[in-house]
Amino acid sequence: MPAGEDVNFGDVQANFVAGNWVTSKKLIDNINPATGESFAKVSMASLNDLERSISQAQKIHESRMLYEMKPHERAAMIYRIGDALHELKPVGAKILCLESGKRLCDAEDEFDEAVRYFRYYAGMADKLEGRSIPLGAGYIDYTLNMPYGVTAHIIPWNFPLSIAARSLAPALAAANCAIVKLPELAPMAALLLGRACxxxxxxxxVVSILCGDGPEIGGALVRHPDVSQVVFTGSVAVGQQIMGVLAERVVPCVTELGGKSGGIVARDANLKRVLDSVYWGIFFHSGQVCSAMSRLIVPREMQDEIIHMIEEEIDSFSVGDGIENNDITPVISEGHLNGILGSIETGKSEGARLVRGGHRLNRPGFFVAxxxxxxxxTEMTIGKKEIFGPVLALQPYDNDAEALAIANGTDYGLAAGVFTQDIDKAGWFSDRLNAGQVYVNEWYAGGVETPFGGMKMSGNGRDKGQEAIFNYVQTKNVAIRIG
Known part of the structure; x- marks a missing residue:
């Protein structure tokens, strides 16, 4: 069994096709966002690779091998994947840092989180129980949790390893096979899932890990007649396209489609906690987080004070390569950087007051101030459109009802937050915020145990926690007349 230190770039250039490493003539450069230069090449999966992966997965499903495996043995298998990822972390985290631009410490945390997903859902594999339903004398009635079969997992580039693990682990726990389609940007660390398997x-x-063109490989994946369930994390536009295709075959899809999440600062808020959440909520990973705190909703009379505190915090940030654990790291690509700058220009043209930044930093790589x-x-584009970058928008309010209306005033509903020392106020806002998760006094509070997903156009279904495993089973009822 190979150790993590044996892994090098060559080990992860190929695709993991039905349990075999397969290269292709079509290669893409893996760009380091901190320098703008290629540091490795990755094979692009072909339609033939995809067909082989799905065909083998379907054969395994039809054989009932995973379903009939003793649950504790399936749990042990999933736990071993987590152990393997832990062993691969030292080299894998460096690869993830190089290809995504994120801080090395955050790449290491992403490996730790992926390991936790496998260990958490391994613990659920032998606890997927049906139930007995009383129908009266002469009847036995019970339910079974049946796997879908071949599940498709379409993964984004911002947290490729963690997001792949959070759906792959429960899918396996529920006895499904999986085809994981990785992004063209930052695919190499997540390809290590194949090595872990x-x-x-x-x-x-049972598992295939493919890096391929989105419209070609992703499109063929969701259209394939043997794919019975899909998980997608990405943009609203692509999510809508996928759901439209799947609707023709009535195939279920779990989607997480981003957000424009707002944190409400109450007048009694602990501003130190607000500042901590400003970094983590919008400047961590340069704001490339679906549930980022991209809006801060503040009492009108406190706005200038809070701005001053945020400016002082920004002055303390170090900027540079993620390998050195700088506070501000690059965005993923030149194209994404230009999109962020375009959104900033739109904000300025619509009358938003630019307080700080708003430009590309004069250094190699893809850095936004x-x-x-x-x-x-809220009617400004910058107040309702997801930017996916290090851009914070402050919006003043006069009373709690107005703050609530501002927070709920977008098409999204992925996350929301409130900063207050009043537990009654925290409960009042939490009950009324239209979001799949509400953070009180700490943005991103939670863990692999807590359900995660959106309302409104932020998606449907829930990842993480015990709820997630039920995305991957279908309830079958069996009613028996006896005597």
Whole structure:
């Protein structure tokens, strides 16, 4: 069984096709966002690779191998994947840092989180129980949790390893096979999931890990007649396209489609906690987080004070390569950087007050200055469009009802937050905020145990926690007349 230190770039350039490593002539450069230069090449999966992966997965499903495996043995297999990822972390985290631009410490945390997903859902594999339903004398009635079969997992580039693990682990726990389609940006660390499956002695074909073109490989994946369930994290536009395709075959899809999440600062808020959440909520990973705190809703009379505190915090940030654990790291690509700058220009043209930043930093790589707008209103594009970058928009309010209306005033509903020392106020806002998760006094509070998902256009279904495993089973009822 190979150790993590044996892994090098060559080990992860290929695709993991039905349990075998397969290269192709079509290669893409893996760009380091901190320098703008390629540091490795990755094979692009072909339609033939995809067909082989799905065909083998379907054969395994039809054989009932995973379903009939003793649940504690399936749990042990999934736990071994987590152990293998832990072993691969030292090299894998460096690869993830190089290809995504994020801080090395955050890449290490992403490996730790992925490990936790496998260990958490391994613990659920032998606890997926049906139930007995009383129908009266002469009847036996019970339910079974049946796997879908071949599940498709379409993964974004911002947290590729963690997001792949959070759906792959419960899918396996529920006895499904999986085809994981990785992004063209930052795919290499997540390809190590294939190595982890090898080390864990997962039967060949149960899991395939493919890096391929989105419209070609992703499109063929969701259209394939043997794919019975899909998980997608990404943009609203692509999510709508996928759901439209799947509706033709009535195939279920769990989606997480981003947000424009707002944190409400109450007048009694602990401003130190607000500042901590400003970094983590919008400047961590340069704001490339679906549930980022991209809006801060503040009492009108406190806006200037809070702006001053945020500016002082920004002054303390170090900027540079993630390998050195700088506070501000690059965004993923030149194209994404230009999109962020375009959104900033739109904000300025619509009358938002630019307080800080708003420009590209004069250095190699794809760096955007931490940016703060003030005096925005919800009808401004910057107040309702997801930017996916280090851009914070402050919007003032006069009373709690107005703050609530501002927070709920977008098409999204992924996350929301409130900063207050009043537990009654925290409960009042939490009950009324239209979001799949509400953070009180700490943005991103929670863990792998807590359900995560959106309302409104932020998606449907729930990842994480015990709820997630039920995305991957279908309830079958069996009613028996006896005597």
């Amino acid at each position: 090898e080390m864990a002695e997962v039967p060949k074909g 931490p940016t703060v707008f003030a005096d925005i209103h």
